[in-house]
Amino acid sequence: MSYPVAIAVSSVQAALNDSQWDALIIVASSFTAVTELQQEIDAAAAVDHRIGKETVLLLSGKAPGQRLVLSPTGPLDRDYDDVRGFYDAAKQGISQAKAAGAKSPALYVIAPDSDAYQYAAEVAYLGACQALWQPLEGREARGEATIEPVIAIGVIAVSEQQASYMSAVEAGKRVARDLCGTEPERMAPRRFADYCVETFAGTDVQVSVETKVDVLQKEYPLLMAVARCSLQVDRHKPAVIRLEYQGEGQIEHTLLFAGKGLVYDTGGADLKIGGGMAGMSRDKGGAAAVAGFLKTVAVLKPKGLKIIAEIGAVRNSIGADAFVPDEIITSHAGVRVRIGNTDAEGRLVLADLLSHLREDAKTAVNPTLYSIATLTGHAARAVGPYTALVENGAARRIGLSADLAMTGDLWADPSEISRSRREDFSFIKGRTSADDLLSCNNAPSSVTPRGHQFPMAFLVAAAGLDQHALNTEQPLPYCHIDIAGSGVDGGDWQHGKPSAAPVAALAAYYCL
Template sequence: MAFAQLHCVESLTQAKENEQTDALIVMGPFDRVEDTELSEAIRAAQQSDQRVGKETLLLLQTDVPGNRLVVAPTGPLNRDYDDVRQIFDAAAKAAKIAQDAGARHPVLMLNAVDTQDERYQQAYLAAYLGFCQALYQPLEAREAHGEDEIEPTKAVTLVGALNADWAMAVEAGKRVARDLAGTEPERMAPPRFAEYCRQAFAHTPVKVTVIDDYQQLQHEYPLAAAVGRASIEVERHRPCVIRLEYKGANPERTVMFAGKGIVYDTGGADLKVGGHMAGMSRDKGGAAAVAGFVKTVAEVQPDNINVIAEIAAVRNSIGSDAFVADEIITGHSGKRVRIGNTDAEGRLAMADLLSHLREEAAASEVPCDLYTVATLTGHAALSKGPYSALVPNGAARKAQVAQQLFEQGEVFGDPAEISWSRREDFDFVKGRTLCDDLLSSNNGPSATTARGHQFPMAFLVGVSGLDAHGIDSDKPLNYVHVDIAGSGVEGGDWQHGKPTAAPVTMLAGHYLRK
């Protein structure tokens, strides 16, 4: 798995000593230029082209690597709404221009960026990650054409103070997340999703366990098994649960994840129509992000945390054996769930994972944080735009887990917004009769349902048994639901947009920061 390897130096002079460097990319606001030699060159260029410093441009410039100078403006960085993503975006635009121009080992340098400003403390990391995001090519393309052919840039040098190993660990995780999220439904059908995980974690401290026996799934993960029921007759589509475990040497906390891995979502019996099925191979973005974060953990190998992740890799197929609305299915926790809409399958796939993790967390002597991560609702995309939605329970709210994630997301350029769960959300999912304990959803689109991305969190709390671990209990457990329906792909284009790997960077910044 190749991506641009990072080398960090203290000065441009040191960067130029490496004869392989072949372009210089300068990012930042260009109302002033800090390097004297470059300032003279840029001022001269501006006299003949007023776009210089306003648009990302390639200039011919002697005395820089490869005689290629890419000026990548961020615009102002001192306004109320400016943030480090502007550096990420500038690096992404410049990376493509430099590579298309023939550069294979460019140098990245910031101009007039105050890295002492809290907003830009991770500016160097953002520059590297933006560079890698732009040059990433999908897994199927790499397999068809060869990595060397379509990802020719193998190295990048950064002028600045950044731990290169840490930065590459984050990028390694993001690359796994992009591969898993963005790959088409046959190449990343459940068994092949599991095989990719086995390969990604081979020769690492992460233990990979795959449960693919359908009778065992029915017994231990009955709600996920129901979602995958119509796929059983097609061997290559059969569901599985993938468990990833990392143990730190001296753990102070265990972080647990349930990831939604719907490898293709037809909507099931509540079939998606009118062209709304296109892009549903990306409905595994939550599971992809979970696996990506674990990959970063495997690279960093922290001593102070354990990480346990369970992923439901399931295809929500349509067929004669498909589960349907009105069915009542008993989950792992013993809660009876009336199905409200088969297109609200992601919460069902994660429900039993979360129930298993809840049992482990309740028995643990080490404090635990629990998460569900999913491309769950159109409502999250509509209400939060390109930001991940964080919905904490009472214990996580009291411990300020979501607030801390929010702050790290701002600093690391992987931003989120917080939504609070309310009593109306829990009322919404209450069973309506003595036959059922919970209703999985209403039968309308989440985007037109009031509190459409908050009430699923209440369902997950109830169906997993976490309602017995609220702030009123003897054993409160921190839990945050993370909906990445708005943040999971660039531009919100679920059919063609490049996966962003949200919220891998935010989680790494919170739990693995170096």
């Protein structure tokens, strides 16, 4: 896997004098303080009124490769402006440079002296890489050099340490995009596992893969209900992938992640109709984000941190052996779950993963649990392009979601915080003496009140995490992360580029 690595460049003048670079991209709210090129910029602005209003490519005798790209962020001083202005402008700028033939552009970011923009250069680099990424199967079919010719990005006025960090984050985001954005046969469950094995080979992240059907049926009964119909096709059979990292020194914090890896979701017996199935190869975005974060960790090797992750790579198929509503299935935690809708399959997969991680957390040092999933259409409706965070009482007591959201704001990886309420737990209570929980109602989450909050309540109860609530002897902080709205650019689940949310936020929160 190759990607445009970040290389620290000391100054604009250094970039102008170095033949390694073949374009200069300037990202700023205005272009009135570029001393080395100000005369050329002013002369161009006198005849081209687009400058400062939209991204333009100029022929410049001074710029590397004679290519000068000016990409404006727009205003940065309004109450609602944030660092995404640099992210978006860098995407536009790098696209212009690439189209002009540049393969190693230098990037100069002029940001306000404000805490809100302290990582503007790093964010701009990550935005540029987002624009440059092309699907894995496209790179395999046509060659990486053909469709991803940009091999390096010189980032001006950052340290080598900053450049190394942003490259590590991009390595993780690329893994997340590859896993999320690849079509369902190329990234069928066990090929998803193979990608993880290859990605972490030779790193400090240990990978184990469970594919034995009898073991999975015993240990992950809810997950295997979802996978049941896929067992008829060998290449669609499920896998549980466990990733483990232990940093050097005394462990101070343990993170435990469950990732929803629905490599394809037909909806099962509650079949997706009316074109709703298109794009469901991206229903593995949560699992992809978990693997992507671990990739960044593998590169950075943070000390004192232990991470255990379980990914459920599963296909929700339709056929004679598909599970159906009204079935009652006992979870790994011993909870009897009545199926309300087979298209609410992701929470079933996550519940068994979380139950296993709960057992790990009991003996872990300072544990925090997460689930990450493209779980509900309601999250996208409720918070738009933002990640939705729903935490339990133990996590709220330590301000987990608030801190994570604040970090994400600084890294163009923003979140909205949702509260878990008593109505959510009432909603998922069993309706008869035969069942303990109801997995879902039979209406789409997008038209169900609290449609992205009540699934978190289900996960807590089905995984046994209600035994570790705030008022218990061993409270376990837990946060559910729903990326249904933030997981792809522009909300286009069929054709949009995966965003790799929330890899940047998690990396900054735990590795900086």
